[in-house]
Amino acid sequence: MQKKAIIKSRSATVLAGEKSIFIHMEKILASIITIGDELLIGQTIDTNSAWIAQQLNAIGIWVHRRVAVGDTREAILHALDEEGAAASLVLITGGLGPTADDITKPVLCDYFGGTLVQDDDALQNVLRIFEGRGLPTLQRNLDQALVPDVCTVIPNKRGTAPGMWFEQNGRIYIAMPGVPYEMEGMMLDYILPRLPEIFDAPSVLHHTLLTSGMGESFVAERIADFEKALPPAIKLAYLPGFGLLKLRLTALGKDKLTTAVTLAQQFTLLKSLLTDITVADEDISMGEVLGRLLTARGKTVGTAESCTGGYIAHLLTLVPGSSSYYKGSLVTYANDMKQRLLHVPPTALNTQGAVSEATVLAMAKGALEQLQTDYVIAVSGIMGPDGGTPDKPVGTVWVAVGDAQQQTAIRYQLRYDRKHNIELTAAYAINELRKFIVTSGQ
Amino acid sequence: MQKKAIIKSRSATVLAGEKSIFIHMEKILASIITIGDELLIGQTIDTNSAWIAQQLNAIGIWVHRRVAVGDTREAILHALDEEGAAASLVLITGGLGPTADDITKPVLCDYFGGTLVQDDDALQNVLRIFEGRGLPTLQRNLDQALVPDVCTVIPNKRGTAPGMWFEQNGRIYIAMPGVPYEMEGMMLDYILPRLPEIFDAPSVLHHTLLTSGMGESFVAERIADFEKALPPAIKLAYLPGFGLLKLRLTALGKDKLTTAVTLAQQFTLLKSLLTDITVADEDISMGEVLGRLLTARGKTVGTAESCTGGYIAHLLTLVPGSSSYYKGSLVTYANDMKQRLLHVPPTALNTQGAVSEATVLAMAKGALEQLQTDYVIAVSGIMGPDGGTPDKPVGTVWVAVGDAQQQTAIRYQLRYDRKHNIELTAAYAINELRKFIVTSGQ
Numbered sequence: 001m002q003k004k005a006i007i008k009s010r011s012a013t014v015l016a017g018e019k020s021i022f023i024h025m026e027k028i029l030a031s032i033i034t035i036g037d038e039l040l041i042g043q044t045i046d047t048n049s050a051w052i053a054q055q056l057n058a059i060g061i062w063v064h065r066r067v068a069v070g071d072t073r074e075a076i077l078h079a080l081d082e083e084g085a086a087a088s089l090v091l092i093t094g095g096l097g098p099t100a101d102d103i104t105k106p107v108l109c110d111y112f113g114g115t116l117v118q119d120d121d122a123l124q125n126v127l128r129i130f131e132g133r134g135l136p137t138l139q140r141n142l143d144q145a146l147v148p149d150v151c152t153v154i155p156n157k158r159g160t161a162p163g164m165w166f167e168q169n170g171r172i173y174i175a176m177p178g179v180p181y182e183m184e185g186m187m188l189d190y191i192l193p194r195l196p197e198i199f200d201a202p203s204v205l206h207h208t209l210l211t212s213g214m215g216e217s218f219v220a221e222r223i224a225d226f227e228k229a230l231p232p233a234i235k236l237a238y239l240p241g242f243g244l245l246k247l248r249l250t251a252l253g254k255d256k257l258t259t260a261v262t263l264a265q266q267f268t269l270l271k272s273l274l275t276d277i278t279v280a281d282e283d284i285s286m287g288e289v290l291g292r293l294l295t296a297r298g299k300t301v302g303t304a305e306s307c308t309g310g311y312i313a314h315l316l317t318l319v320p321g322s323s324s325y326y327k328g329s330l331v332t333y334a335n336d337m338k339q340r341l342l343h344v345p346p347t348a349l350n351t352q353g354a355v356s357e358a359t360v361l362a363m364a365k366g367a368l369e370q371l372q373t374d375y376v377i378a379v380s381g382i383m384g385p386d387g388g389t390p391d392k393p394v395g396t397v398w399v400a401v402g403d404a405q406q407q408t409a410i411r412y413q414l415r416y417d418r419k420h421n422i423e424l425t426a427a428y429a430i431n432e433l434r435k436f437i438v439t440s441g442q
Numbered sequence: 443m444q445k446k447a448i449i450k451s452r453s454a455t456v457l458a459g460e461k462s463i464f465i466h467m468e469k470i471l472a473s474i475i476t477i478g479d480e481l482l483i484g485q486t487i488d489t490n491s492a493w494i495a496q497q498l499n500a501i502g503i504w505v506h507r508r509v510a511v512g513d514t515r516e517a518i519l520h521a522l523d524e525e526g527a528a529a530s531l532v533l534i535t536g537g538l539g540p541t542a543d544d545i546t547k548p549v550l551c552d553y554f555g556g557t558l559v560q561d562d563d564a565l566q567n568v569l570r571i572f573e574g575r576g577l578p579t580l581q582r583n584l585d586q587a588l589v590p591d592v593c594t595v596i597p598n599k600r601g602t603a604p605g606m607w608f609e610q611n612g613r614i615y616i617a618m619p620g621v622p623y624e625m626e627g628m629m630l631d632y633i634l635p636r637l638p639e640i641f642d643a644p645s646v647l648h649h650t651l652l653t654s655g656m657g658e659s660f661v662a663e664r665i666a667d668f669e670k671a672l673p674p675a676i677k678l679a680y681l682p683g684f685g686l687l688k689l690r691l692t693a694l695g696k697d698k699l700t701t702a703v704t705l706a707q708q709f710t711l712l713k714s715l716l717t718d719i720t721v722a723d724e725d726i727s728m729g730e731v732l733g734r735l736l737t738a739r740g741k742t743v744g745t746a747e748s749c750t751g752g753y754i755a756h757l758l759t760l761v762p763g764s765s766s767y768y769k770g771s772l773v774t775y776a777n778d779m780k781q782r783l784l785h786v787p788p789t790a791l792n793t794q795g796a797v798s799e800a801t802v803l804a805m806a807k808g809a810l811e812q813l814q815t816d817y818v819i820a821v822s823g824i825m826g827p828d829g830g831t832p833d834k835p836v837g838t839v840w841v842a843v844g845d846a847q848q849q850t851a852i853r854y855q856l857r858y859d860r861k862h863n864i865e866l867t868a869a870y871a872i873n874e875l876r877k878f879i880v881t882s883g884q
Contacts, residue, residue, distance in 0.1 A: 038681050040505045041648065042496030043690065043725070047487055049510070054484035063482045064517065066510035068491070071679070075506065082524065099662045099680040100669060138659050158857075179682070181858055206483065217580050220541045227542060237513070238541040239480055240621070248485065283485065303773075309759025310752025313773045317751025320827055320860055322775075328783065329773035331745075331755045337770040337813065371779065385762055415600075416623055418762055 027062045027252070028201045031083035035076060035094035035104050036178055039068040048093050048180055055192055060201030061089060071095060076107045084171055088199065094178030096161040098140040105148070105164070108175055112166050114148030122153060122162040129160055158185040165191075172198070203256040207267045208239075208248045208283035211274055212431060216240050219247070223273050233259070234266050242427040246283060247274075279434070286430045287315040287322075293437050294325040294375070301433070302371030303329040304342055304363040306354065307381035307397065312426045327373050332363070342366030353392070355380050357409045360398035364407045375403050375437065377429050381412075383421045397425050401433040408436065469504045469694070470643045473525035477518060477536035477546050478620060481510040490535050490622055497634055502643030503531060513537060518549045526613055530641065536620030538603040540582040547590070547606070550617055554608050556590030564595060564604040571602055600627040607633075614640070645698040649709045650681075650690045650725035653716055654873060658682050661689070665715050675701070676708050684869040688725065689716075721876070728872045729757040729764075735879050736767040736817070743875070744813030745771040746784055746805040748796065749823035749839065754868045769815050774805070784808030795834070797822050799851045802840035806849045817845050817879065819871050823854075825863045839867050843875040850878065 032052055038044040046068060053063040067083060069075040076095075083090045095104030109116055123145035130137040144160045147153050154163030154174070159182040166173040174191060176183045211219065216238045220227070227236055233253055239246035249267055253259030271281055280289050294301055303312045313329035316322055330341050335354055338344040343366045348358040363378035381397030388394035395414035400407050412428060414421045474494055480486040488510060495505040509525060511517040518537075525532045537546030551558055565587035572579040586602045589595050596605030596616070601624040608615040616633060618625045653661065658680045662669070669678055675695055681688035691709055695701030713723055722731045736743055745754050755771035758764055772783050777796055780786040785808045790800040805820035823839030830836035837856035842849050854870060856863045 037677075037679055037692070038690070039492075040495055040508065041499050041692070042492040042494070042505075043648075043650075043681065043688075045487065045489055045492045050481075050484040050487045052484070053482055057483050063484075064512060065521075066482065068508035070506060079507075097680065097682075098659045101677070101679045135657070135660075138663055140662060141659050181862070206485075208485075215575075215577070217540045217583050218577075220582060221580055235479075235543070237479055237543045238539065239485065240539075246485075248480070250479070250483070305752070305755075308756075309764075309768075310747070310755030310771055310773060313752030313775075314750075314756050314864075317773075317775060318861060318864070322751075323829075326751075327776045328779040329752055329771070329775075330783075331752060331759075331771035331773060333755075333759060333765055333771075334769045341770065341772075341812070370783070387765075419760060420623065422756075422760070 026202065027064075027204075028060065028089065028199045029064045029087040030056055030061050030089040030091060031087040032063060032066045033076075033079045033083055033090060033092045034066070034068045034178070035071065035092065036068075037070045037101075039094075040070050048178065048183055051180070051184065052091055052093075052187065055187055056089075056091075056195075057204055057206070059192065059196050060204050061195065061199060062204055071101050071103055073103060073107050076104065077111060080108075080111055080173070084168070084173065088171055089195070090171065090173045092173065092175040093183055096144075096175065096177045098138075098144055098160070104175060105146075108164060108166065108173075109148035109150075112148060112150045112168060112173075114150035116146040117149045119145050119147045119153050119162060121155065122147060125156065125162070126160045154186055154190050156182055156186055157189065158182045163190070203251070203253050203259040205251045205256075205259055205263050206248055206283075207251075207263055207281075208246050209267070209271055209274065209281055210279040210283065210289070211245045211247065211277040212243060212279045213277045214245070216245055219245060219274065219277075223270065226269060226273055230266060231262060233262060236270075242424055243431050244279065244286070244427070248283075279431075285315065285319070286427055286434070287319045290316065290430050290434050290437075291319045291322055291325060293434060297437070299374035299437075300325050300327050301375045301377070302327045302367050302373035304367035304376065304378040305329055305331045306333060306338065306363070306379060307383045308379050308422050308426050308429070309333060311422050312377055312379065312429055315426055315430060327371050330367055330370060338363060338366075342370065355382055355392050355396055355398060357398055357411070360400040361407055361409050364400040364402055364409075368402075368404055375401070375433060376407070377401050377433050379425055379429050381414075381421075381425060383418045383425075385418060395421055397421075397428075399425070399429045399432050401429070401436045403436075403440075406440075468644065469506075469646075470502065470531065470641045471506045471529045472498055472503050472531040472533060473529040474505060474508045475518075475521045475525055475532060475534045476508070476510045476620070477513065477534065478510075479512045479543075481536075482512050490620065490625055493622070493626065494533055494535075494629065497629055498531075498533075498637075499646055499648070501634065501638050502646050503637065503641060504646055513543050513545055515545060515549050518546065519553060522550075522553055522615070526610075526615065530613055531637070532613065532615045534615065534617040535625055538586075538617065538619045540580075540586055540602070546617060547588070550606060550608065550615075551590035551592075554590060554592045554610060554615075556592035558588040559591045561587050561589045561595050561604060563597065564589060567598065567604070568602045596628055596632050598624055598628055599631065600624045605632070645693070645695050645701040647693045647698075647701055647705050648690055648725075649693075649705055649723075650688050651709070651713055651716065651723055652721040652725065652731070653687045653689065653719040654685060654721045655719045656687070658687055661687060661716065661719075665712065668711060668715055672708060673704060675704060678712075684866055685873050686721065686728070686869070690725075721873075727757065727761070728869055728876070729761045732758065732872050732876050732879075733761045733764055733767060735876060739879070741816040741879075742767050742769050743817045743819070744769045744809055744815035746809035746818065746820040747771055747773045748775060748780065748805070748821060749825045750821050750864050750868050750871070751775060753864050754819055754821065754871055757868055757872060769813050772809055772812060780805060780808075784812065797824055797834050797838055797840060799840055799853070802842040803849055803851050806842040806844055806851075810844075810846055817843070817875060818849070819843050819875050821867055821871050823856075823863075823867060825860045825867070827860060837863055839863075839870075841867070841871045841874050843871070843878045845878075845882075848882075 384394035826836035
């Protein structure tokens with residue numbers, strides 16, 4: 001593959017209300033095509049596209065469209081035509097497996113006018129993988145080493161399907177497997193290191209402020225003057241969700257240093273307007289926010305979970321290095337577990353019930369004793385779809401947070417389905433402990 | 443909105459290797475357009491599309507493309523042109539909020555040649571929501587009640603932004619908020635009940651077989667004759683993932699009953715060829731599979747988790763009704779928790795280490811005693827990115843499953859990032875207990 005000039009897309013229309021630099025500046029545009037009926041019938045959620053977009057963004061390439069199409073030849077051909085017309089780089093995932101529903105490779109071979117030929121390195125890779133598994137190699141596995149003679153083969157260290165790099169009319173098309181782990185390996189090992197050699201991309205930089213406690217309308221009012229005065233190279237986006245509001249500034253510029261400085265200036269301004277509701281000055285999870293607070297204070301945390309069934313513990317332990325401040329959790333789903341493991345008094349359970357202030361406070365105290373941590377989060381609630389009563393409908397949740405000196409409880413009334421009620425309870429509960437730690441000034 | 447004939451898309455090309463009925467039969471085609479830069483820079487994973495596709499599939503409408511575009515007027519207009527050209531129904535989500543980056547409404551208004559006017563019901567809804575929150579209503583909130591005069595307004599009981607239903611050239615375009623809970627409410631309350639009145643959709647039916655223990659190539663070999671003999675109205679897809687292989691049969695037909703019968707016949711055939719590796723004959727989670735096994739036997743389960751940090755408990759308690767068989771979990775992240783709560787002997791921790799057969803078996807025994815359940819799952823491992831040693835690299839995991847009579851342990855070596863290592867460990871661990879229960883014949 002040789003280094004060559006690539007056509008850059010330039011958007012034509014100028015429109016009122018948009019920051020014109022985002023339309024006018026020469027951006028390297030990429031499109032992502034994901035192939036597979038499972039994406040269209042709702043059987044699979046596409047996580048590849050978000051990952052790819054993050055990686056491309058980091059090297060200044062702007063994903064301007066993402067298209068998902070089914071496992072049919074005409075849908076794939078149509079998408080190649082359409083996305084190739086507007087983007088300099090088209091990344092394709094899916095449909096490279098060894099079974100009959102995997103048709104991406106022959107379709108690409110036809111589209112680029114090639115013939116399938118055997119690639120020796122790819123063949124050795126297939127044999128290596130099957131030998132490593134102690135399995136016989138079938139003809140359909142050997143066929144994975146067939147590649148169009150008009151592409152550069154991309155090695156796949158993590159699976160049997162090789163990737164394919166095509167160039168046509170000054171545009172690059174790259175096909176990768178749909179299995180996230182294989183696609184990611186191919187991107188990291190081979191594709192991402194090569195793209196900057198080919199594209200002279202402008203800098204695209206993001207910086208996100210996390211806030212909590214004020215709705216997006218009110219935030220927008222407060223920062224209205226700031227937003228109006230933003231330089232044309234900076235774009236502001238509001239991303240509400242799960243008790244948080246994210247404010248993202250995106251900067252676009254020819255020169256990385258200048259772009260970074262402009263972004264830093266505006267971000268500092270934005271932050272200064274929202275100090276009272278700022279949770280973090282980067283896009284990290286609530287678990288990471290709490291982890292940093294605890295690490296800075298040299299404190300530990302444990303949890304006592306009923307309705308969230310371990311999800312709070314999961315969010316906290318997703319954070320690398322969390323073992324230094326997270327000690328453990330008692331997931332007491334059944335009432336007798338609450339009594340036996342957390343020593344919740346039977347009177348609380350019998351008079352006020354498992355979902356009550358008395359129970360959740362007793363759970364918090366029990367966990368502090370059992371886990372011997374500095375802080376605790378305890379939750380008990382009714383996540384649905386069943387289990388509600390007139391007094392305590394589905395979505396009723398009690399959350400307690402605190403330390404050995406003080407525990408406070410708060411009641412939430414949620415209105416989502418089971419899965420979202422669990423996720424929201426966990427997000428709220430972690431945020432409650434964050435507020436407790438921050439306001440208690442320890 | 444009146445009931446009317448809608449143009450149906452008919453695909454033109456016939457291609458070798460595809461089941462021709464999937465191209466020739468008149469399908470009601472839908473496209474989904476999701477709007478928002480956050481989807482293109484990888485900040486947000488799109489879960490709306492999968493949910494919408496599932497709902498449309500259930501009423502026979504086939505999502506043939508999904509497109510994500512950014513918050514720019516020209517990208518939205520281009521997508522409307524393109525998707526409207528091929529689909530009878532275009533569903534649009536995102537960009538309806540009250541802040542400056544939300545431009546979907548004015549763009550749609552222009553596209554359909556309308557003027558923004560105030561909708562009284564939408565205004566009452568905005569006022570109701572802000573009063574309920576005890577907050578003042580800002581002009582930008584009141585403006586949410588402005589709608590194009592060329593659309594039918596779709597009520598939003600769950601938020602302030604109304605939906606919009608447009609019809610043009612015999613095609614339907616529906617715009618909804620990007621907040622999943624609001625979009626889902628609008629679909630369930632208003633849109634899904636009306637679509638069958640408008641579209642005379644063929645039946646699209648799916649049935650998925652879950653298998654475990656054999657790679658897709660080998661399954662494909664075994665069922666090669668079955669696959670070749672499939673009637674043209676049935677399509678087979680292979681969906682590998684997380685220790686499971688899903689085999690999905692999709693049937694398409696004019697008449698729902700005939701289609702269902704044909705699908706049932708082929709599914710029965712498929713199942714009969716794979717009895718030895720079948721996990722379930724529908725597309726349910728591994729947590730649901732285990733839940734059904736336990737319910738059928740009247741048995742209970744508990745878990746002792748180190749490296750998965752509560753994620754196994756979460757997967758088990760995501761299942762509605764799991765409280766009847768799931769009792770609790772001891773998440774012992776720290777070693778002293780393993781000793782104190784699970785009575786893991788210090789000798790196991792000191793000589794073999796926290797990630798070892800001796801420790802994980804001691805955790806299993808400790809959990810059986812503490813939680814007093816019939817079955818147990820215990821895990822301990824190193825999820826990364828740090829904490830590996832030459833003997834026990836990142837990805838080393840010990841899983842133990844069993845009952846009071848017998849516990850067995852197995853070692854896995856995973857090779858993913860932290861998040862995926864946790865997810866895969868949990869999936870494998872639940873599958874190990876499933877196999878233990880099935881093979882122990884209890």
